Amino acid sequence: MHEVIWHGRGGQGVVVAAHVLAEAAYLEGFKGVTSAPTFGPERRGAPLTASTRIADNPIRTFSQIELADITVVLDDSLFGVVDILGKVKKGGMVIINTAKPAETFNIPAGFNLATVDAANVSLKQHLIKEGAPVVNTPMLGAFAKAAGMVSLENLEKALRSKLSREAIFKNFAAVKAAYEVTITREKRNS
Amino acid sequence: MSNVQIMTGNQAAALGAKLCNVEVVAAYPITPQSQLSEILSQYVESGELKAEYVRVEGEHSALTVCISASTVGARVFTATSANGLLYMHEQLHWAAGSRLPIVMCCVNRGVGAPWTIFNDQQDSLAQRDTGWMQIYCRNNQEILDTVIQAYRIAEAVYCPVMVCYDGFVLSHTMMPVDIPDAADVKAFLPPYKPHTILSPDDPRNLNPVLFPGQRRDSEGVLRDGYMEMRYKLQAALDKAPETIRSANTAFAEAFGRNHGGMLWEYHANDADLIIVGMGSLASEATAAADILRAEGIKAGVVGIRVYRPFPKEDVRDVFRNAKAVVIFEKSISYGYEGGLCSDLKAAFYGTNIKAPIHGYIAGLGGRDVKARELVAAAKDSLASFDRGMVEPKTTWLSTFTG
Numbered sequence: 001m002h003e004v005i006w007h008g009r010g011g012q013g014v015v016v017a018a019h020v021l022a023e024a025a026y027l028e029g030f031k032g033v034t035s036a037p038t039f040g041p042e043r044r045g046a047p048l049t050a051s052t053r054i055a056d057n058p059i060r061t062f063s064q065i066e067l068a069d070i071t072v073v074l075d076d077s078l079f080g081v082v083d084i085l086g087k088v089k090k091g092g093m094v095i096i097n098t099a100k101p102a103e104t105f106n107i108p109a110g111f112n113l114a115t116v117d118a119a120n121v122s123l124k125q126h127l128i129k130e131g132a133p134v135v136n137t138p139m140l141g142a143f144a145k146a147a148g149m150v151s152l153e154n155l156e157k158a159l160r161s162k163l164s165r166e167a168i169f170k171n172f173a174a175v176k177a178a179y180e181v182t183i184t185r186e187k188r189n190s
Numbered sequence: 191m192s193n194v195q196i197m198t199g200n201q202a203a204a205l206g207a208k209l210c211n212v213e214v215v216a217a218y219p220i221t222p223q224s225q226l227s228e229i230l231s232q233y234v235e236s237g238e239l240k241a242e243y244v245r246v247e248g249e250h251s252a253l254t255v256c257i258s259a260s261t262v263g264a265r266v267f268t269a270t271s272a273n274g275l276l277y278m279h280e281q282l283h284w285a286a287g288s289r290l291p292i293v294m295c296c297v298n299r300g301v302g303a304p305w306t307i308f309n310d311q312q313d314s315l316a317q318r319d320t321g322w323m324q325i326y327c328r329n330n331q332e333i334l335d336t337v338i339q340a341y342r343i344a345e346a347v348y349c350p351v352m353v354c355y356d357g358f359v360l361s362h363t364m365m366p367v368d369i370p371d372a373a374d375v376k377a378f379l380p381p382y383k384p385h386t387i388l389s390p391d392d393p394r395n396l397n398p399v400l401f402p403g404q405r406r407d408s409e410g411v412l413r414d415g416y417m418e419m420r421y422k423l424q425a426a427l428d429k430a431p432e433t434i435r436s437a438n439t440a441f442a443e444a445f446g447r448n449h450g451g452m453l454w455e456y457h458a459n460d461a462d463l464i465i466v467g468m469g470s471l472a473s474e475a476t477a478a479a480d481i482l483r484a485e486g487i488k489a490g491v492v493g494i495r496v497y498r499p500f501p502k503e504d505v506r507d508v509f510r511n512a513k514a515v516v517i518f519e520k521s522i523s524y525g526y527e528g529g530l531c532s533d534l535k536a537a538f539y540g541t542n543i544k545a546p547i548h549g550y551i552a553g554l555g556g557r558d559v560k561a562r563e564l565v566a567a568a569k570d571s572l573a574s575f576d577r578g579m580v581e582p583k584t585t586w587l588s589t590f591t592g
Contacts, residue, residue: 019364023196026366033196034365039308039358039556058366060329061477062359062470063560 001032001055002149003065005087008074010044013136016162017072018050020140023158024150025054032059047082054149068092070147074118074135079105091187095146097135102185109188114146116182118174125174137171141178152176193369199360202330202367203269203295203353204229206337208239209375210293213264216244216255220274221307222357223297227269249274253281253294260290261396263384265341268292271357272299272306272313279317282350286321286423288397289385291344291351293337294322298469298520299357300555308556309357311469315497315521315529317352321423323430324497326468327355330367332449335441338375339449342437345382347430349423356470356520358556370445378444427499434496452501454493455508457483461490462513464545465568468494468530471518471552471559478564489568494530502537509538515547516571518564518587522551527584546575552587563588 004021008014015037022035032055038048051065067089076098078084085107088094093112096105102115121141122133137159144150156172163171197205203226207215215234217227233239244255249270256266270278275296285292296314300306314324325340327333333355340351355361388394400416407413414422435451442448456476458464463482465475472493482489492508494501509515519528526532531549538544548571553559567587574582 019196022364026194026196031366034363035196036363039362041307058329060473061561062329062356062363063474064558066560 001053001059002070003068004052004054005065005068005071006050006052006074007071007078007082007084008048008136009078010042010046010048011130012074013134014048014050014074017074017136017140018052020137020155020158020162021052021143021150022054023161024140024154025052027154027157028150030054030056030149032057034059034062036062047078070095070143072139072143073097074139076100076105085111093147095139095142097139097142102183112146112187113185114142114182116142116178118142118178121178121181122174125170125177127170127174134171134174138174138178141175142182144175145179145182146184152179193371194366195369196364197330197367198225198362198364199327199330199333199355200225200297200362201229202334203337203355204233205369206334207267207293208233209370209372210265210267210338210341210379211376212239212241212267214242214244214256214259214266215268216246216252216259216266217268218246218249218252218270218274220249220271222299222309222361223269223271223274223295225361226295226297230267249277250281253278253285253292256292256294257281257285257288257290260285260292260384261288261386261388263382263387265382266292267294269295269297271297272301275313275317276301279320282317282320282322285350287419289348289423289426291341291348291382293340293344293351293353295337296352296354297357297361298354306555307357309359310520310554310556311354311356312521312554314352314354318498318529321349321427323347323349323351323427323434323499325351325353325495326493326497327353327360328454328470328473328493330360330363330365331447333360334367334369335445335447335449338370338379339437339441341382342379342440343430343434345380346433346437347426348385349426349430354469359470368447374444378441430499431496431501431503434499450493450495452496452504453508454495456491456493458490458492458508460488462488463490463568463572464509464512464515465489465491465564466494466515466517466530466534467491467519468497469520471520474559474561475518475564477561478568481561481565482568487569487572497530500533500537505534505537506541506543509543509545512543512545514572514575515545516568517547517549518552518559518567519549520553522584531584546580546582548574548582549584550587551584557588559587
């Protein structure tokens with residue numbers, strides 16, 4: 001089973017991202033998928049998480065994920081605010097939306113690391129929502145590049161069930177563009 | 191041809207009600223049920239569901255509307271959680287006493303005070319003695335399928351059914367659900383035939399004050415007293431397990447999914463240690479059983495699907511070879527122990543099932559319950575059973591206070 005934690009701030013669309021990933025993974029042939037928000041009320045701008053589980057067989061566990069195999073960070077200002085690395089398995093993967101160089105985050109060499117400037121990707125696609133570039137859908141492209149498991153084709157199908165026709169076009173363009181520009185760094189065993 | 195969609199438990203419940211072609215919906219929104227009542231009102235608004243959605247000022251009225259509509263022959267649906275269910279309490283008794291086949295979803299949530307919006311099962315367990323049947327679901331597929339089965343059961347037994355599922359843990363978690371074909375559901379679920387239809391053409395006075403004993407009515411017919419009427423409610427529930435098991439069998443034949451009838455088992459057949467629970471916690475326990483098996487402990491799980499009527503015969507059969515029993519419950523009968531623990535012990539009375547039983551209270555007010563915690567607790571119980579402990583005190587899982 002692959003366990004994914006999404007970190008973001010209220011309004012950035014972590015819940016939708018977690019859901020679209022589950023949907024795409026199901027289309028990919030994984031029989032067990034779940035996605036869940038942080039349980040309880042949410043506030044705009046406040047740090048929050050969502051989660052996706054992906055497995056070959058139907059999922060029987062619905063408790064909160066303690067340590068993720070893959071964590072996706074939609075907002076790099078969350079480093080230092082929440083314990084992001086403390087919730088990733090040793091040897092797991094960290095995918096960060098950032099305009100900064102990857103080294104900035106001092107992610108230990110034992111983790112797989114991927115970075116992408118998702119906000120810049122969305123600006124180029126004119127994918128703006130409520131005055132801010134959309135970051136959740138490009139991070140799905142980054143996920144497909146860095147973690148595999150889901151194809152771009154199935155991400156597009158999954159977006160279709162969530163968005164209007166015009167929104168699908170722009171969001172999928174951002175998914176593809178982010179996929180192209182995601183930079184990955186493989187873990188090293190020290 | 192399967193039609194799988196990824197959805198929340200609330201969406202699954204709403205689809206279930208729609209597929210049953212309910213004619214009247216009266217629900218008052220409350221977290222974590224709100225999404226369910228919102229979806230149903232959208233179905234009615236868009237015309238997808240040809241039903242009347244009655245807006246009410248609270249849960250007591252929601253169930254009163256359902257009682258009235260069911261009395262005039264409509265198939266009805268409502269849903270609530272926690273304090274909303276408690277507010278309905280008086281009418282729960284009325285619905286069961288009137289023998290109305292109402293189906294309600296209880297999206298399980300802890301009750302205040304202190305205030306919580308998060309999951310446990312104190313709300314529905316506190317309604318144990320109202321005469322409603324209670325079915326607990328372990329995933330979203332089971333929620334949809336159980337709503338459909340619930341109408342078939344309720345309309346055969348003439349008693350209301352509460353379909354219970356864990357708030358947030360299932361109500362807000364998305365997972366694949368295979369949506370049955372509407373025509374197949376129609377074939378599975380015969381139209382509702384009311385036992386009495388109240389109509390202006392045939393005016394009656396239903397549920398008048400009854401005297402303690404039997405009396406002749408104005409036409410000289412000997413009629414039941416209060417106690418006879420109440421006996422008939424109990425007699426109906428005593429016989430209901432047959433209906434519930436056969437509804438499950440018929441459903442499995444029609445749709446290819448078997449949720450277990452009165453209870454379900456996971457590797458319980460050859461298990462020395464049986465873990466017992468209801469709802470999503472019992473599903474989590476199957477992951478715990480996998481871990482215990484990998485460590486050489488022959489563990490299994492029994493999920494109590496129907497809590498009322500209690501599956502007495504079924505548990506006597508499935509626990510006959512158990513050497514140890516550990517129960518995890520998301521509710522407690524304050525001043526004693528978990529209600530399921532008491533009921534299970536009572537079901538074993540007079541049988542050869544002498545396995546030691548340890549009851550745990552877990553996951554109150556949304557406290558997360560993880561498979562590894564269930565594993566650790568089960569091992570603790572086994573160690574104390576080995577030391578000869580036969581009557582363990584109820585343990586509150588992962589609870590540390592002064």
